[in-house]
Amino acid sequence: MDRATSSRRAAASPADATESTDAGSDHAIYQAIYDGVMHHRLLPGTKLPEPELCELFGVGRAVVRRVLERLAHExxxxxxxxxxxxISAPTPEETREIFEARRAIERVLVELAVERATxxxxxxxxxxxxxxxxxxxRFDQPAWARLASDFHLQVGALAGNPILLxxxxxxxxxCSLIVGLYEAPGNAPCEHDEHTAIVQCxxxxxxxxxxxLMSAHLSEIERRIDLNGPQGEKTLAQMLGLA
Known part of the structure; x- marks a missing residue:
């Protein structure tokens, strides 16, 4: 390796390291918020103050804003x-539209999964x-909620269509946002027996x-939604699973 090449690599390495660190921070913040939603810790309407997120994750505002913009796009x-x-707070009309869209997507995915599952x-x-x-x-509600969502993603993955997935x-x-806000405490987001029946099909x-079965299953989840459900009070660190 000549001296010029060595100098260029040495000069580039600090920037590369910074870029790698930023990417890792992006992922950590994104995953903490996403998991908080999926595990029903972060409820719709929960504020995500940039200064507090910066302090919790030890990053600058540019990193936090980039992650929040990605989550807003989703x-x-x-x-x-x-x-x-x-955290987005779907209205009753948006709730109806989201479940309507999900039934349509999962109808196609489950049909393909039947055809392609080994x-x-x-x-x-x-x-x-x-x-x-x-x-x-075990009455482990957070694990129960996570596994219920994972089941639908696993069935969807069997369809072999990454765009639909x-x-x-x-x-x-x-949907997890909606269930986290409006579902009565202690209820399963999905019924285990209904999942079992779908696998048998x-x-x-x-x-x-x-x-x-999938259509009826999703309709039942929507039916149980109580739009007047109460919200809990926790710190942002607790809701992100950091406390």
């Missing part, structure tokens, strides 16, 4: 001029059901049955 966060960012895929889904069953009997991930995040290659 519909998880709302950014208002001069008011800052907060015996190995079904084994993995049954392992998922066993973990759900265990969390349910990306849409489903966004819709599940937004996949095993039986019964697309009609799987579609009907």
């Amino acid at each position: 519909g998880i966060v709302t950014i208002r001029p001069n008011k800052g960012a907060s 015996s190995r895929d079904l084994k993995m889904l049954r392992q998922q059901l066993a973990r759900e069953h265990d969390a349910m009997h 990306r849409y489903l991930k966004e819709l599940i995040s937004r 996949l095993a039986d290659k019964d697309a009609t049955g799987a579609i009907a």
Whole structure:
């Protein structure tokens, strides 16, 4: 290696290190907020003050703003001029539209999953059901909520269409916002027995049955939504799982 090449690499390395650090910080902040929504710790309307996020994660405002803008693009966060960012709070009309869209997406995904799921895929889904069953009997509500969402993502992944799966991930995040705010405490976001019945339809290659069960399952989740449900009071660090 000649001296000029060595000098160029040495000069570039601090910037590369900074870029790598920023990317790691972006991921950490994004994942903490996303997980807070999925685990129903961060409720709709929760404020996300930039100074507090900077302090909690030890980063500058540019990093925090970049993450909040990404979350806003995905519909998880709302950014208002001069008011800052907060977790999105879907209206009753938006709630209806989100569930309507999710039923349409999951109808297509479950139909493709019936066609494409292998015996190995079904084994993995049954392992998922066993973990759900265990969390349910341990009364571990956060794990129960996470596993319920993971089940739908696993079924969606079996369809083999990453574009539809990306849409489903966004819709599940937004449904988790709604459930986290309005679902009665202690209720399962999804019923374990309904998941079990859907997996059996996949095993039986019964697309009609799987579609009907999934549609009814999502409609039941929407039916249980109480738009007058109370919100809890926690610090931002607690809701992000940092305290």
